[in-house]
Amino acid sequence: MTLAAFVILLSLTLLGYVxxxxxxxxxxxxxxxxxxxxxxxxxxxxxxVLVPVLVLxxxxxxxxxxxxxxxxxxxxxxxxxxxxxxxxxxxxxxEIKSVASGxxxxxxxxxxxxxxxxxxWMNDMSGWFLLIVVATGSxxxxxxxxxxxxxxxxxxxxxxxxxxxxxxxxxxxxIFTTVGIVFALTFETIKFFSMVPVTDFxxxxxxxxxxxxxxDQIAAAGAFGAVPVFLGTIVIATVALTIAVPVxxxxxxxxxxxxxxxxxxxxxxxxxxxxxxPTVVYGFFAILTVADDDRGDGGRPDRANDDQPAGQRHRxxxxxxxxxxxxxxIRQPQDVVRLRTWHGAFHRHALHQRAGPAxxxxxxxxxxxxxxxxx
Amino acid sequence: xxxxxxxGTGGPSTNATTDAVRASLTRRNRKQLRLQxxxxxxxxxxxxxxxxxxxSLVSTGYHAFVQTHVELEVFVDPDExxxxxxxxxxxxxxxxxxxxxxxxxxxxxxxxDAREVSSILSNGAQFTxxxxxxxxxxxxGQTITMKVPVSDPYDQLAKGLVQRETLEQNRRVxxxxxARFDQLADSGMISRPxxxxxxxxxxxxxxxxxxxxxAIVGSFWALLTCFVISFPLGIGAAIYLEEFAPKNKVSDxxxxxxxxxxxxxxxxFGLLALAVFIGWFGMPRSAPxxxxxxxxxxxxxxxxxxTRAALKAVPPSIREAALGVGAxxxxxxxxxxxxxxxxxxxxxxxxxxxxxxxxxxxxxxIGMNAFITSAPSGPFD
Numbered sequence: 001m002t003l004a005a006f007v008i009l010l011s012l013t014l015l016g017y018v019x020x021x022x023x024x025x026x027x028x029x030x031x032x033x034x035x036x037x038x039x040x041x042x043x044x045x046x047x048x049v050l051v052p053v054l055v056l057x058x059x060x061x062x063x064x065x066x067x068x069x070x071x072x073x074x075x076x077x078x079x080x081x082x083x084x085x086x087x088x089x090x091x092x093x094x095e096i097k098s099v100a101s102g103x104x105x106x107x108x109x110x111x112x113x114x115x116x117x118x119x120x121w122m123n124d125m126s127g128w129f130l131l132i133v134v135a136t137g138s139x140x141x142x143x144x145x146x147x148x149x150x151x152x153x154x155x156x157x158x159x160x161x162x163x164x165x166x167x168x169x170x171x172x173x174x175i176f177t178t179v180g181i182v183f184a185l186t187f188e189t190i191k192f193f194s195m196v197p198v199t200d201f202x203x204x205x206x207x208x209x210x211x212x213x214x215x216d217q218i219a220a221a222g223a224f225g226a227v228p229v230f231l232g233t234i235v236i237a238t239v240a241l242t243i244a245v246p247v248x249x250x251x252x253x254x255x256x257x258x259x260x261x262x263x264x265x266x267x268x269x270x271x272x273x274x275x276x277x278p279t280v281v282y283g284f285f286a287i288l289t290v291a292d293d294d295r296g297d298g299g300r301p302d303r304a305n306d307d308q309p310a311g312q313r314h315r316x317x318x319x320x321x322x323x324x325x326x327x328x329x330i331r332q333p334q335d336v337v338r339l340r341t342w343h344g345a346f347h348r349h350a351l352h353q354r355a356g357p358a359x360x361x362x363x364x365x366x367x368x369x370x371x372x373x374x375x
Numbered sequence: 376x377x378x379x380x381x382x383g384t385g386g387p388s389t390n391a392t393t394d395a396v397r398a399s400l401t402r403r404n405r406k407q408l409r410l411q412x413x414x415x416x417x418x419x420x421x422x423x424x425x426x427x428x429x430x431s432l433v434s435t436g437y438h439a440f441v442q443t444h445v446e447l448e449v450f451v452d453p454d455e456x457x458x459x460x461x462x463x464x465x466x467x468x469x470x471x472x473x474x475x476x477x478x479x480x481x482x483x484x485x486x487x488d489a490r491e492v493s494s495i496l497s498n499g500a501q502f503t504x505x506x507x508x509x510x511x512x513x514x515x516g517q518t519i520t521m522k523v524p525v526s527d528p529y530d531q532l533a534k535g536l537v538q539r540e541t542l543e544q545n546r547r548v549x550x551x552x553x554a555r556f557d558q559l560a561d562s563g564m565i566s567r568p569x570x571x572x573x574x575x576x577x578x579x580x581x582x583x584x585x586x587x588x589x590a591i592v593g594s595f596w597a598l599l600t601c602f603v604i605s606f607p608l609g610i611g612a613a614i615y616l617e618e619f620a621p622k623n624k625v626s627d628x629x630x631x632x633x634x635x636x637x638x639x640x641x642x643x644f645g646l647l648a649l650a651v652f653i654g655w656f657g658m659p660r661s662a663p664x665x666x667x668x669x670x671x672x673x674x675x676x677x678x679x680x681x682t683r684a685a686l687k688a689v690p691p692s693i694r695e696a697a698l699g700v701g702a703x704x705x706x707x708x709x710x711x712x713x714x715x716x717x718x719x720x721x722x723x724x725x726x727x728x729x730x731x732x733x734x735x736x737x738x739x740x741i742g743m744n745a746f747i748t749s750a751p752s753g754p755f756d
Contacts, residue, residue: 062656160705164619170611171620174633174679177672181643184650247417254414267418274425278733281432289431 001127002061005134009053012138016045016145023149036156044155045145047162049138056137060130068122069093075118077111196224203227442570442583443533445495445559446522449473451508453516462509466501467493477562478555495556497524499584522566527582529556533565577750592750593663593743594732600667600754601674601731606724608671609678616679617686618708637676644673645740653741660742664754669737674727681723685716 021042028034034041073081073093081089092112099108099116100123108116148155193201204225211222251271255264450473456464471493475483483489500523507521508514524530528547531537533556543549548556559565576586612633620626648669652658658665689712697707 066656156703160703163705164615167611167615167619170608171615171626171629173608174612174629174636174675177636177647177675178632180651181639181647184647185643187650188646247420250410250414250417251421254411254418258411258414267422270425271418271421274421276729277428278735280733280735282428285428285431288435 001124001131002057005057005131008131008135009050009057009138012135012142013046013050016049016142017042019142019146020045020149023146024155027149027151032151035152035154036159040155040159041149041153043159044148044162045142047159048145049141051162051166052141053134053138057130057134060126064126068119068126071122072096072115072119076115080111200224201226438534438536439573440570441534441567442572443525443530444522444566444568445525446520446564446566447473447477448518449504449521450476450518451504451515456508456515462505464505464508466504466508470496470500470504477559477564481555491552492555495525495529495552495559497526497583498581499524499579524572524583525565528552530583532556533560533567589750593666596663596751596754597666597670597738597743598728598732600664601670602724602728604668604671605674605678605727609675609724609727610682610720612675613679613682613686614708614713617683618712619704633676633679637680640736641673641734642736642740644669645737647672648737648741659755662755663743663751665741666738666743667754669741670731670734673734673737674731677727677730678720678724681726682716682720685719685723686712688719689715 019042021038024034024036024038024041028038073089081092084092095108096112096115096119098105099112100119201224204223205227206223206225207228208223212218255268259267449470452469452472455468455472456466471489472483474493474496475481475489478492481488481492483492500521503523504521507519525533528537529552532539532548532553537547539546539553556565572584573586574591575588576584577589579585612629616626616630616633620629648665652665652668653660693711693715694707697711698704702710
């Protein structure tokens with residue numbers, strides 16, 4: 001049903017474009033002087049049909065499930081949901097949905113069958129309703145756009161305004177994302193700190209987050225001190241940077257300044273493979289290979305697998321950061337080096353002169369960026 | 376800047392300079408050589424790390440490309456397989472009996488022994504036989520030849536990953552099992568063909584039947600969704616910010632937001648997806664579509680920044696010429712600047728998508744590490 005709605009929308013968009021363009025061309029052929037090109041008239045109609053109706057379809061699809069679920073749950077016979085916790089209510093809803101899709105286990109109660117039937121009916125209705133709304137809405141907008149075609153209709157300006165509006169919307173998606181992130185994090189943080197005092201979190205020295213979620217679960221009491229987490233992160237970052245920064249900088253300087261052309265052409269792509277490896281591969285590698293080597297055995301399955309020592313991860317993180325640092329140093333303007341060398345200073349001397357003011361702010365900034373990408 | 380001539384005929388001050396420079400020559404030479412040496416050492420270290428990484432991956436993983444198969448004669452017993460209810464026939468018993476023919480010294484009526492013998496075959500063998508018989512019911516009562524994978528312990532034995540020298544209690548296959556397997560190998564029934572099931576099977580509880588198809592198809596759908604969403608959004612936002620936005624506080628605010636998002640750890644996007652997409656909108660938990668949506672949010676800042684750089688690199692003369700010819704601002708951007716900037720934009724998109732393909736942290740949080748035994752059939756599956 002939704003596929004049909006999309007197909008109708010698409011075809012009406014094309015129809016609007018062709019219709020308006022033909023009309024505008026006909027006006028031009030009749031001798032009048034058009035304000036905008038015929039294509040813009042067509043585009044005006046197409047965009048006017050496409051954008052609002054597409055937004056409508058997307059919103060419909062996004063909220064249809066939630067609304068229908070709410071209606072079905074509200075229409076259950078009164079008293080069936082008394083005394084049920086939130087988990088049980090959701091379980092009931094899931095059961096009704098699975099019955100509706102044909103997967104019936106055992107014999108569900110009558111009211112569940114009735115609710116499932118209602119769910120199926122509502123989904124069908126919603127699909128048809130969407131189709132009708134899309135069709136009528138698109139045709140209405142099509143006719144409106146068709147009526148606008150005239151010799152002095154400023155189609156180009158209208159189209160450009162629509163496109164500008166779309167681009168502004170794209171730009172604000174970033175704001176929505178940030179707002180969403182802040183909201184999600186704040187919400188969860190408030191819930192967390194209502195269960196664990198802030199001082200416990202900031203100054204506690206034991207991190208064991210296993211607690212029972214339901215009443216009948218058996219689990220540890222839980223301790224939420226974050227000091228070990230902070231310290232672990234700092235240790236990992238320090239060791240990683242101690243390895244990565246000198247190696248990366250020296251590699252970059254050598255490749256940039258001293259390496260012969262052929263050497264650079266071969267080595268640079270190979271080193272860039274290091275930057276392109278997905279970070280999860282480093283993790284698996286550290287666990288499977290480096291940790292086993294350090295433990296000295298070949299990975300006997302009965303050995304207890306305690307917390308992975310931070311050492312293996314450091315080596316991996318170090319290797320990962322190499323190409324990134326190198327890349328930023330390489331991007332320095334080459335002409336500055338040429339200028340200073342030409343003036344008689346030595347290669348290395350020129351390097352130190354240049355690597356001073358030009359990229360000193362760049363390297364720490366880049367390091368900070370890399371540090372932040374440290375999951 | 377005066378030329379520094381070797382014999383210093385410029386006068387007393389130039390003489391002193393020349394002498395000072397020449398005196399420090401050896402020291403500066405040595406410093407440069409040291410720097411070169413350290414640079415080479417650093418490159419060597421990085422290359423060593425890379426080779427260790429790739430080498431260890433390849434050396435432990437290349438076994439997976441070959442699989443051990445056993446070819447055996449199977450008598451499709453009409454007593455075990457009723458013609459009326461074909462899919463529910465006793466295919467396991469058929470296979471077990473047929474395999475037992477090769478080991479006459481094993482008493483197949485003893486349950487434990489029979490199970491030991493039939494454990495040579497993979498668990499999927501019964502389904503292969505079932506599919507063949509269902510497709511061609513005339514096979515009932517005949518003897519057919521089947522080539523099926525062996526189960527995991529024997530597969531590892533054949534590949535040499537289970538050492539025969541280790542003590543019996545530490546090994547996965549005991550001596551009797553090894554003897555039986557060797558007997559099969561000696562009669563030429565064991566073969567080691569290329570493992571095509573690696574690409575056609577999805578996840579499985581049995582290692583010999585597991586394949587990558589679920590991961591490949593899921594990644595494809597997720598990346599497709601990510602591209603379809605982030606490419607237009609990113610380019611639209613970048614064009615607006617670069618060409619059309621007035622220099623006021625609102626556009627500054629948007630810019631700061633985008634640069635911020637580029638530096639946010641990807642785990643946070645997973646949290647966002649969990650809270651908003653799965654919590655609020657109620658989207659299905661393990662669908663590639665939701666994963667693609669999360670990845671799109673993550674790739675968006677990368678694409679925006681790369682597009683802006685590409686747009687900035689188009690020479691202003693192009694814009695001025697287009698305006699001079701009479702194009703409107705939109706026409707300048709979409710007809711002249713954008714096509715020229717396309718190579719840079721596509722490079723940025725490829726980099727962003729490659730990063731998205733490798734990111735697992737946000738997908739872990741929305742539950743996409745589920746163990747699914749069949750590949751997704753669409754982005755919403």
